Amino acid sequence: MKIVIINYGAGNIQSIKFALKRLGIRAILSNDEIEIRQADKVIFPGVGEASSAMLKLKEAGLDEVIPTLKQPVLGICLGMxxxxxxxxxxxxxxxxxxxxEVIKFPNSVKVPQIGWNQIQNLKSGLFKNISENEFMYLVHSFYAPLCKEAIATSEYGIQYSSALRKDNFYGVQFHPEKSSTAGEQILKNFLNLKSQY
Structure with a gap:
């Protein structure tokens, strides 16, 4: 199985690579369109600031590539x-x-949210063998409000979407690569997803 982690200079790439290595998977870091399109699964990471990350994507031409991918794609944190x-x-x-539309947490809560928080209302095969109210590790100041594409929610002052899915695209606000055995299970579940598109 060929796993590509999109390497566009934004973030938590090495920790994801090490988490996959613990699962016996050797992932490739790449920003090459052909290599990304040939992958069985694609991981789209991100840590940092949204506008500068998007600029890096555009410079690499990846803003045109990513939306057209047909295999399972997992966006993590800023990637989502x-x-x-x-x-x-x-x-x-x-x-x-x-x-x-991703918006900032209200002033009534401390930002960024750093640390462990629970995920609820779990849907999709991404959460196979994951319990309701499982704890995941998060670091973020902005969030995706509740929407029809939510496959998990969390609460931090307000309830928000902590995971999203549309067709072959999945997104998680938390960091599975830093979320202990439950996070590893989610990565394993992603690797086991069948390509349907």
Whole structure:
């Protein structure tokens, strides 16, 4: 199985690579269109600021490539947010896969949210063998509101979408690569997803 982690200079790439290595998977880091299209599964990571990350995607031509991918794609943290229509962070236009606008947490809560939080209302094979109210590790100041594409929710001052899915695209706001055995199970579930598109 060929797994490609999109390497566009934004973030948590090495920790994802090490998490996959613990599962016996050797992932390839690449920003090459052909290599990405040939992958069985694609992971789209991201840590940092939305507008500068989107600029890096555009410089590599990946803003045109990612929305046309047909294999299972997993956006992690900022990667998930960039798959949405837009983000308030840096007034950024997203890739438009998920029909939701990413906004900042209200002033009533401390930002960023850093640490462990529970995920609920789990849907899809991505959460096979994951319990309701399982804890996941998060670091973020912006969030995707509840929407029809939500496959998991969390609560931090308000309830929000902590995972999204549309067709072959999946997104998780939390970091499975930093979320202990439950996070490893989610990565394993993603690797076992069947390509249907």
């Amino acid at each position: 947010q960039l798959l949405c229509n837009s983000s308030e962070e840096g007034n950024t236009k997203g890739l438009g896969i998920f029909d939701v």
